[in-house]
Amino acid sequence: MAVYEHTYRPYAGPLTPEWSRFLIIPRHAYRDVFRSKLFTGFFALCFVCPLVMAILIYLHHNLTAMAIFQIDLRDLAPINGFFFQVFIGIQTGLAFLLTVIIGPPLISRDLSNNALPLYLARPFSRAEYVIGKMSVLMILISAITWVPGGLLFLFQSYLEGAGWFTNNFWIAVAVFVDSWAWIGLLALLSVTISAWVKWRLAASAALFGLFIICNAIGMTVNNVLRTRWGSLFNLTIIMKTIEDSLFRNPNAMGLPPWMVLSPGAAWVALAMAGGFCLFLLTRKVRAYEVVR
Amino acid sequence: MENPLIKVAESEASVAVLPKAPELVPEQPVIDLDGLSVTFGSRPILKDLRGELRGRAIGLLGPNGAGKTTLIHTLLGFHSPSSGTAHIFGRDIRNEAKNIRTFIGYMPERDSFIANMTCVHFVRLMAELSGLPSEAALERAHEALFYLGLGEARYRQLGTYSLGMKQLAKLAQAIAHGPRLIFLDEPTNGLDPPARARMIELIRQIRDSGKAHILLSSHLLRDVEECCEEILIIKHGRIAVYCNLEEERKSNRKFLELETRGDRDGFADAIAKLGCEYALTSERRLKLVLQDGVEIRDLYRIAAEHEVQIRRLNFKRDSLEDIFLKAMEDGNGGL
Numbered sequence: 001m002a003v004y005e006h007t008y009r010p011y012a013g014p015l016t017p018e019w020s021r022f023l024i025i026p027r028h029a030y031r032d033v034f035r036s037k038l039f040t041g042f043f044a045l046c047f048v049c050p051l052v053m054a055i056l057i058y059l060h061h062n063l064t065a066m067a068i069f070q071i072d073l074r075d076l077a078p079i080n081g082f083f084f085q086v087f088i089g090i091q092t093g094l095a096f097l098l099t100v101i102i103g104p105p106l107i108s109r110d111l112s113n114n115a116l117p118l119y120l121a122r123p124f125s126r127a128e129y130v131i132g133k134m135s136v137l138m139i140l141i142s143a144i145t146w147v148p149g150g151l152l153f154l155f156q157s158y159l160e161g162a163g164w165f166t167n168n169f170w171i172a173v174a175v176f177v178d179s180w181a182w183i184g185l186l187a188l189l190s191v192t193i194s195a196w197v198k199w200r201l202a203a204s205a206a207l208f209g210l211f212i213i214c215n216a217i218g219m220t221v222n223n224v225l226r227t228r229w230g231s232l233f234n235l236t237i238i239m240k241t242i243e244d245s246l247f248r249n250p251n252a253m254g255l256p257p258w259m260v261l262s263p264g265a266a267w268v269a270l271a272m273a274g275g276f277c278l279f280l281l282t283r284k285v286r287a288y289e290v291v292r
Numbered sequence: 293m294e295n296p297l298i299k300v301a302e303s304e305a306s307v308a309v310l311p312k313a314p315e316l317v318p319e320q321p322v323i324d325l326d327g328l329s330v331t332f333g334s335r336p337i338l339k340d341l342r343g344e345l346r347g348r349a350i351g352l353l354g355p356n357g358a359g360k361t362t363l364i365h366t367l368l369g370f371h372s373p374s375s376g377t378a379h380i381f382g383r384d385i386r387n388e389a390k391n392i393r394t395f396i397g398y399m400p401e402r403d404s405f406i407a408n409m410t411c412v413h414f415v416r417l418m419a420e421l422s423g424l425p426s427e428a429a430l431e432r433a434h435e436a437l438f439y440l441g442l443g444e445a446r447y448r449q450l451g452t453y454s455l456g457m458k459q460l461a462k463l464a465q466a467i468a469h470g471p472r473l474i475f476l477d478e479p480t481n482g483l484d485p486p487a488r489a490r491m492i493e494l495i496r497q498i499r500d501s502g503k504a505h506i507l508l509s510s511h512l513l514r515d516v517e518e519c520c521e522e523i524l525i526i527k528h529g530r531i532a533v534y535c536n537l538e539e540e541r542k543s544n545r546k547f548l549e550l551e552t553r554g555d556r557d558g559f560a561d562a563i564a565k566l567g568c569e570y571a572l573t574s575e576r577r578l579k580l581v582l583q584d585g586v587e588i589r590d591l592y593r594i595a596a597e598h599e600v601q602i603r604r605l606n607f608k609r610d611s612l613e614d615i616f617l618k619a620m621e622d623g624n625g626g627l
Contacts, residue, residue, distance in 0.1 A: 008439070008501040011432065011470030015394070015423035024420045032408060105407075114404045118465065121368050121398035122421045123390045287370040 021124060025132030026139055033102050033136075042101070043140070046094045050148035053087050054155060061159040079156050084171050085247040087149060092182045092239075095141040102140070103190030104203030106133045107285065112198050120287040130281055133194075134187040141186065146179035174246035181242055181270060185235070188277040195284040211235050222259050231261045232269040241266035320382055321346045322473060322505045323367065325531075327376030330359075330366050337362045339529040340376065345507075347522030347536070349499040352509040353616055354526035360509045361401065363526065364475050368398060380473065394423060397471035397504075399462045401478040405450045412437060412446040415464045422469035429468070436464040440494060456487035463494065473505045474498065480515050488515075495519045517612040525619040532619035540615060548580050548607060549573075550591075554600035562594045576603075 034040050059065050060073050077083060110116055119129050153172045157165035190207060197203040214235045221230025231237040237253070238261070244252045245263035261269075321344035330338040338359045352360050365371050367378060369389030377386045385392060406414055412433050419429035437446040440460045445453070450461060459479060466474055479495065480488045496519055499506055510516050516523060517537070525533040552559060553576065560570055563580060570580035582588075588605070595602050 008467065008498045008503050009470060010472060010503050011424060011428070013428050014425065016420075016425055018423075021421060021423065024417065028413075028417050109407045113407050114400075114402055115406045117370070117398070117400045118404050118406070118418060119421060120370065121393060121396070121400075122418070122469075123394045123423060124421050125390060287368075288365060 018123065022128045022132035022135060025129070026136040029106070029136045039101060042098070043144075046091070046098070046144040047148070049087065049090045049094075050144075050152060053083075053152050057152060057156050057159065079160075080168075081171050081174065081247045082249060084149060084153070084175055085243065085249060085252070087152065088145065088175055088178055088243065088247075091145045091149070092179070095145060095182060095186060098140060098144070099137055099186045099190045100204050100207050103137060103186070103207065104194050104197070104200045106136060107191055107194040108198045108200065108203060111195065111284075116285065117287045126282070126285050130191060130285055133191050137187040137190055138183050141183045142179070145182065146176045149175035149179065170248070174248075178243050178246050182239065184274060185239065185270065188274050188281075192277040192280050195281055226258070228259050228261060231259055232265065235273070237261060238266045238269045238273075242270065321379075322350070322381065323507070324379040324382075325376075326378060328363075328366065328373050328378045329375045330362055330371055331374040332371075336374075337529050338366065338526075341378075341526075341531055343524070343531055343534050345522065345524060345534070347505070347520065348502070349495070349506040349508060349520040349522070351516030351520035351523040351537075352507055352526070353511075353513070353516060353523055354532075355620065356511075358526040359529045360526055361477060364398075364477055364507065364509060368393065368396065368475065395472040397466035397469065397474040399466040399474070399476045399479055401481060401509075403458060404462065405458070407451075409450055410447050411442060411450055411453070411461050411464070414450055414461065415468050418465040419468040422471075424469055432468045432470070433464070436468040437461075440464050441490065455482050456484065456490075459483060459487070459491060460494075463491070467498065467504075471504060473507065476506060476508045476510075478510055479508065480510065480512060492518050513612045513616055523612065523615070525616060527620060533615060535615070537612065537615075548582060548591075548605060549577065550580070550602055550606075551577050551604035552595070552600050552602055554595075555598050556600065558598045559595060559600040562598060563591070566590065566594075 034043075056073065056077055057079060059069075060077075060079055066073060110119070116129075120126065150172060153168075153175065157168075189210065193203050193206045193210070197206050214233050215237075218230045218232070218234030218237060221233065222228065223230075231241075237255070237259075240253050241261045241263060244250050245266075251257075251260050323345040325341040325343050325345070328338055328341040329336065341363070352363065354360050362371065366373060367380060367385055369385060369392070373386065377384055379385070380392050381395070383392050406417065409417070412430075415433035415436055416426075416429045419432050420426060424432060434443075434446065437443055440463060442457060442460050442464065445457060450458065453461060459481070463476075463479065466476070476495065480491050483491060492515060495506060495508065498504055499519065506519070508516060508519055521538060522536050523533065524531060556572070556576070556578065560572065560578060563570055566586050567583045568580045568586055570578050572578050591605075592602065594600075
């Protein structure tokens, strides 16, 4: 098929490894996503908090600076689990907004343009397609959650000394695990809604609405039946329960004791939500819908 | 002394794998249907398809709902066979579907695109998904678009393309990765006559290159007749006819229809003495089957001897339309 030959020619060169092909999707998606200056500005804004946190950590170990500003940051904002929990709380909030912006069109565009047969007629499975679409979000959310969180942890360890690193390694684990719990939930919810709701605005609203409606259902069940199990429908409580347990800060939300979930129940609820999303995705992500 | 180029090649080889292109064994069928059946719910769509398709270009024909597109989708692995299987270049579609798709190109019937993309970006993405490294995919995307005549329009958004250009873009994504087998589902749908002629010409070029096999599904008998050497006609989910068009024509080539004036009976007797079967169809017409060794000039010679005028002489050839209509009348589902 060479231009100069004007004839059809098969390809005989090397192929990329199969495991890496899902990464083609985010690479091409970012070209589209970062074309928007508004989104690029928002994404840059997501790094303000890590920067402020890094400055705080630096000031903690700079007595001269503290003397100049006449404040003692050691008492005001100690570097501990709560410090990192606040950081993750802010960053996951931003991750949610980021998901609302770029998540809805991920699959809906392909469905409305009938592009799935093109993807799936290649050596590219449905699972790789979904992972590829999810990784558009997973990579970006990672870049604003556990990656800067890990760097802050290493920065603090460097300034504080090796003892702090070993004594507080659980904080790094908490940052990583909590970030991935949020990443998994947001990415799965987002691609599932994108697969079922074609209209972008409706999909964004559905993502917001899901948290609000689940919250309302959970609270209603809890209050009417005087039980804690309604919280299993409440995604916010589920995620906060997981976060609190990871950062060793039980019931930081201040819920009434009879509404507090156990961490195990929260993890199970999260897994079930993820499983339900996967079930919905398998129903929708197909080359062609079969009319039986 | 160590060759640096070899070193670079070796290091590249560590991050890439060589394609497992199928060996083109001459005796091996392109598609081997082995009792393939497909059922949607309780509705059988394809029923026990059997046969070995070996042609360079195979036309897939059948009325609406016969199962043509389902057959293509099943071969691509979109639907699972309910029983039986099929092999493409010797590989089973049941357990090697992903591997098979490495060397297949697919041009779907309906519009299929990715939004907000230029054509070259779209074709490049599709080639990358087929396993080509990024640079090679870009190079081949440009080549494919120039080859198909979209070179000047390759940086335009796909949404701005005309229908004919969109069809060509779909063909470009189907061939960019250099497949060995190309499935074309209604490639001339909605095209005006010049665009259709261009599409047919391109399909013939690919066929004649000898580098790829083509399975062409179409409602338009003329398209199939112009591009394909073999045809597979499906009716009610079964194979009604599978034949080589040229051989089918050759087998019917010796049927003749004559219109004569003069001593027809004497002329007919003389023809019979040559060993040709004949039938008198009307007062002036007769049909005959030419035997081997008997030429048309022999007929003219005998006619002259019997003072018979041959006013009209027609070869009775089965057109694809005849074959298709015959299959629709009495196709019994076997090869």
